[in-house]
Amino acid sequence: MVLKIFHTADLHLGMTFGNRNYPEAVRQQLVEARYQTLELLVELANEAKCRLFLVAGDLFHRVQMPAQTIARVVQIFSRFQGDCVAVLPGNHDYYDGYGSLWQEMRELSTDSLLLLTETSPYHLQDYGIDAVLYPAPCHRKRSGTNRLGWIGRLAERPAARWQIGVAHGTVRGISPDLEEQYFPMDQAELTVLGLHHWCLGHTHVPYPAQEQVEEASFCFSGTPEPDGFDCRHGGSAWVTTLDETGRVSSRAVPTGRFRFMEIAREIHDPGELEQLQEQLLQAGERALVKLSLSGFLPEEAYRSRRRWFEGLRSGLLYLEESDSTLAMELSAELIETHFPAGSFPQRLLSRLAEKDDPAALQLAYRLIDEVKR
Numbered sequence: 001m002v003l004k005i006f007h008t009a010d011l012h013l014g015m016t017f018g019n020r021n022y023p024e025a026v027r028q029q030l031v032e033a034r035y036q037t038l039e040l041l042v043e044l045a046n047e048a049k050c051r052l053f054l055v056a057g058d059l060f061h062r063v064q065m066p067a068q069t070i071a072r073v074v075q076i077f078s079r080f081q082g083d084c085v086a087v088l089p090g091n092h093d094y095y096d097g098y099g100s101l102w103q104e105m106r107e108l109s110t111d112s113l114l115l116l117t118e119t120s121p122y123h124l125q126d127y128g129i130d131a132v133l134y135p136a137p138c139h140r141k142r143s144g145t146n147r148l149g150w151i152g153r154l155a156e157r158p159a160a161r162w163q164i165g166v167a168h169g170t171v172r173g174i175s176p177d178l179e180e181q182y183f184p185m186d187q188a189e190l191t192v193l194g195l196h197h198w199c200l201g202h203t204h205v206p207y208p209a210q211e212q213v214e215e216a217s218f219c220f221s222g223t224p225e226p227d228g229f230d231c232r233h234g235g236s237a238w239v240t241t242l243d244e245t246g247r248v249s250s251r252a253v254p255t256g257r258f259r260f261m262e263i264a265r266e267i268h269d270p271g272e273l274e275q276l277q278e279q280l281l282q283a284g285e286r287a288l289v290k291l292s293l294s295g296f297l298p299e300e301a302y303r304s305r306r307r308w309f310e311g312l313r314s315g316l317l318y319l320e321e322s323d324s325t326l327a328m329e330l331s332a333e334l335i336e337t338h339f340p341a342g343s344f345p346q347r348l349l350s351r352l353a354e355k356d357d358p359a360a361l362q363l364a365y366r367l368i369d370e371v372k373r
């Protein structure tokens with residue numbers, strides 16, 4: 001007999017994406033994608049025949065969520081065919097005993113939905129699972145102290161085949177948290193507690209960075225749906241299997257709908273533009289791209305670069321381009337056609353062209369071009 005857990009976290013439902021000038025239609029798609037991804041996660045968990053669906057914090061982006069959103073989420077969870085959905089409060093959707101979010105969740109929740117709001121062991125025997133969960137729920141947005149302390153102080157642990165920790169916060173040396181304000185934990189602190197496995201949330205990048213992991217004492221699921229240009233992966237979750245003896249193996253599952261790509265490219269000929277276009281259009285309607293071009297293009301390609309960008313834009317969900325360091329390639333012929341023979345600009349530019357110093361030539365050309373205008 002094995003226990004299969006679907007481990008996710010940091011979906012941040014309710015993110016508004018108002019931080020960037022996304023067109024309204026794009027923004028709405030990004031907001032909606034997070035719910036579609038939750039639906040997908042439940043499907044993937046069903047396909048993998050997981051018995052426990054575990055959310056290690058920050059399911060919601062805020063503690064104030066509209067009632068219909070909470071109802072929608074509970075409804076999506078109800079499609080899980082396993083035995084139990086357990087949700088931990090993270091630092092964005094923290095539980096302080098007062099807010100309405102967890103209260104409303106509890107009121108709407110079905111029998112299989114378990115809210116890990118307390119620092120006490122949760123035995124899953126009522127769900128037919130011979131496991132105990134040890135949660136470290138966040139009680140506020142920031143804290144320099146993690147919430148693991150109670151586990152070590154526990155006089156006795158409930159007997160069960162599997163002992164599983166669930167925490168939300170940073171792990172020193174793995175997650176960036178310079179000011180130590182996101183419930184920081186030490187690796188040794190986690191392992192010394194002697195549980196079979198820790199399902200962690202908060203860090204949006206999956207850890208370990210492997211597709212298959214054996215005997216990990218803890219894993220960060222990472223966000224299942226990319227949320228901005230600082231997210232360089234395609235969204236991920238773990239299917240973690242604990243065998244009879246508590247041996248753990250975790251398999252990474254790709255989950256994301258949209259993909260953010262930040263690309264800086266130095267271009268030297270139009271063929272490279274074509275290649276780049278082909279590569280980006282493969283990602284297509286699900287790609288949001290921030291593209292910065294530098295280098296040189298021959299006159300014709302340079303002058304039609306706007307059209308090139310528009311062509312690219314129409315094949316992507318979103319494009320943000322920058323070409324301020326892309327320049328027109330200046331050749332001797334070009335100088336001849338643009339400036340009268342013997343004129344000062346023609347003589348200066350030709351001399352620079354002969355010297356094979358493209359940077360100086362570019363600079364001189366720009367200065368002359370500006371004066372001309």
Ligand SMILES: [Mn+2]
Pocket residue numbers: 057058090091092168201202203
């Ligand atoms: Mn968090």
